[in-house]
Amino acid sequence: xxxxxxxTTKDYRKTTLRSYFLQNGFNYSNxxxxxxxxxxxxxxxxxxxxxxxxxxDVLSENIEFYNTNPNLLPFITSIxxxxxxxxxxxxxxxxxxxxxxxxxxxxxxxLSQFCIAPLFSTIFASLAMNNIAMAPVFFLLAENLTxxxxxxxxxxxxxxxxxxMIDKLSAKMSLISNAASMVGVTVIAGLAATFVKMKVTxxxxxxxxxxxxATTSTVxxxxxxxxxxxxxxxxxxxxxxxxxxxxxxxxxxxxxxxxVVIGVALSALHILGA
Amino acid sequence: xxxxxxxxxxxxxxxxxCYAGMLWGIYTNRALVLxxxxxxxxxxxxxxxxxxxxxxxxxxxFGVGAGGTVPPNPIGPGIIGTLMAIxxxxxxxxxxxxxxxxxxxxxxxxxxxxxxxxAGLPEAASNALKKQNFTKFRILSNTTVSLxxxxxxxxxxxxxxxxxxxxxxxxxxxxxxxxxxxxxGGMLPAIGFAMVMTVMLKKEFVPFALLGYALxxxxxxxxxxxxxxxxxxxxxxxxxEDDKQEKTAGQAATETVSEEESRDDWI
Numbered sequence: 219x220x221x222x223x224x225x226t227t228k229d230y231r232k233t234t235l236r237s238y239f240l241q242n243g244f245n246y247s248n249x250x251x252x253x254x255x256x257x258x259x260x261x262x263x264x265x266x267x268x269x270x271x272x273x274x275d276v277l278s279e280n281i282e283f284y285n286t287n288p289n290l291l292p293f294i295t296s297i298x299x300x301x302x303x304x305x306x307x308x309x310x311x312x313x314x315x316x317x318x319x320x321x322x323x324x325x326x327x328x329l330s331q332f333c334i335a336p337l338f339s340t341i342f343a344s345l346a347m348n349n350i351a352m353a354p355v356f357f358l359l360a361e362n363l364t365x366x367x368x369x370x371x372x373x374x375x376x377x378x379x380x381x382x383m384i385d386k387l388s389a390k391m392s393l394i395s396n397a398a399s400m401v402g403v404t405v406i407a408g409l410a411a412t413f414v415k416m417k418v419t420x421x422x423x424x425x426x427x428x429x430x431x432a433t434t435s436t437v438x439x440x441x442x443x444x445x446x447x448x449x450x451x452x453x454x455x456x457x458x459x460x461x462x463x464x465x466x467x468x469x470x471x472x473x474x475x476x477x478v479v480i481g482v483a484l485s486a487l488h489i490l491g492a
Numbered sequence: 493x494x495x496x497x498x499x500x501x502x503x504x505x506x507x508x509x510c511y512a513g514m515l516w517g518i519y520t521n522r523a524l525v526l527x528x529x530x531x532x533x534x535x536x537x538x539x540x541x542x543x544x545x546x547x548x549x550x551x552x553x554f555g556v557g558a559g560g561t562v563p564p565n566p567i568g569p570g571i572i573g574t575l576m577a578i579x580x581x582x583x584x585x586x587x588x589x590x591x592x593x594x595x596x597x598x599x600x601x602x603x604x605x606x607x608x609x610x611a612g613l614p615e616a617a618s619n620a621l622k623k624q625n626f627t628k629f630r631i632l633s634n635t636t637v638s639l640x641x642x643x644x645x646x647x648x649x650x651x652x653x654x655x656x657x658x659x660x661x662x663x664x665x666x667x668x669x670x671x672x673x674x675x676x677g678g679m680l681p682a683i684g685f686a687m688v689m690t691v692m693l694k695k696e697f698v699p700f701a702l703l704g705y706a707l708x709x710x711x712x713x714x715x716x717x718x719x720x721x722x723x724x725x726x727x728x729x730x731x732x733e734d735d736k737q738e739k740t741a742g743q744a745a746t747e748t749v750s751e752e753e754s755r756d757d758w759i
């Protein structure tokens with residue numbers, strides 16, 4: 219392979235940072251395809267800058283359907299750049315670019331959207347609940363620093379190790395994702411018990427005692443429930459939602475409507491209260 | 493309270509930035525962050541925090557769109573809901589969440605519309621490249637994010653500016669319905685938690701769900717404490733499995749070596 223090797227680590231890092239622009243041209247005909255070209259633009263310009271026709275060809279070739287996770291994208295762009303820098307044409311790099319798209323989207327989405335984001339979001343939302351004013355700022359910092367580290371890690375991986383790493387990476391990733399899920403599930407179950415609010419305000423006067431003319435004692439149903447198990451209703455309601463989604467494929471719209479109807483009805487009947 | 497023109501403009505700009513940030517993946521388009529900005533601009537951070545937190549938890553599940561799908565947008569509760577809770581008497585953060593759900597759904601459709609509108613971009617960009625017009629290519633490649641900023645600005649600005657009208661509309665809602673919406677708002681986070689659980693909860697993680705419930709409900713530990721206890725088990729699992737993987741990899745390596753050796757002997 220005769221390579222030009224024009225690109226330095228700085229170019230790889232720049233492309234890694236440009237992964238933030240992947241969705242600047244998001245659209246429903248080729249998703250992130252346009253953005254992919256935009257991300258690669260400066261590096262391609264450095265590679266083919268003297269040959270305007272070649273540069274425009276390469277950029278147009280890259281405007282084709284693409285849809286992956288922006289946080290793991292640097293792994294793909296680094297490999298792509300390494301191959302292009304070694305003088306490979308787009309048709310030779312296209313295979314690996316397309317092959318990585320799906321798996322990295324799956325790994326990346328589950329890691330960033332279903333592990334990292336819910337974890338930070340729940341932790342900092344609960345801090346905000348306790349009136350800690352800086353909680354939203356800390357949320358942004360924690361979230362973005364983590365994602366930036368992942369981006370740079372992936373970019374460096376791609377540049378250094380090339381294509382052979384993907385198997386080992388996905389084995390490691392599933393371990394990390396499992397471990398993160400364990401923390402996530404623990405925290406979310408805890409939060410469901412804490413932050414879903416359902417309080418029974420209904421009390422009933424024991425009729426027997428009332429008949430005897432003793433002081434009317436009321437039975438506080440909520441206190442009774444709390445003795446059985448605290449946060450029982452919120453957890454049961456969350457389980458009901460889970461069941462409706464998992465077993466009956468309910469959409470969020472249906473669930474929201476159901477919840478609003480139940481909430482308003484039970485409140486109007488004075489069964490539930492704030 | 494009254495919102496000044498400058499405050500409305502600032503809320504518009506804040507919404508524009510946060511909404512565009514969704515495409516950059518910097519997590520600004522979250523109820524917690526959106527409402528914080530409104531709180532800072534209107535100088536009522538405690539209400540904003542309460543709104544942001546309750547909406548963040550409710551939208552945690554359907555605030556995510558894997559693979560380019562569009563979920564209901566947190567701008568609903570984060571901007572419009574927070575504005576309602578701050579400017580209107582009698583609207584609690586919970587009822588603001590319930591009241592702002594229609595906006596979240598409307599913005600979701602608006603977003604789908606923008607993506608569809610942009611469907612012609614790739615072809616236009618390819619044509620520009622054919623003429624070697626690289627500046628035009630770059631402008632076209634940034635169109636979606638520009639549209640997001642514009643849409644975000646108008647949502648924030650008009651939302652803040654039309655609060656008087658909205659206040660009158662909310663004033664028409666009877667008290668029993670408003671308190672009912674408040675109760676419903678307290679229950680809505682259950683949907684968010686359940687949505688995330690449908691993705692994360694595999695059979696082998698059920699013990700962790702029980703652990704989390706017990707720690708929160710019976711021991712009343714704060715979230716960070718719960719996270720740390722979860723982390724203890726997660727790390728133990730990770731190290732044990734990592735060890736196992738390396739051992740099997742090592743075994744496989746020695747097996748191939750010994751196989752080669754035996755073949756050598758045999759030859």
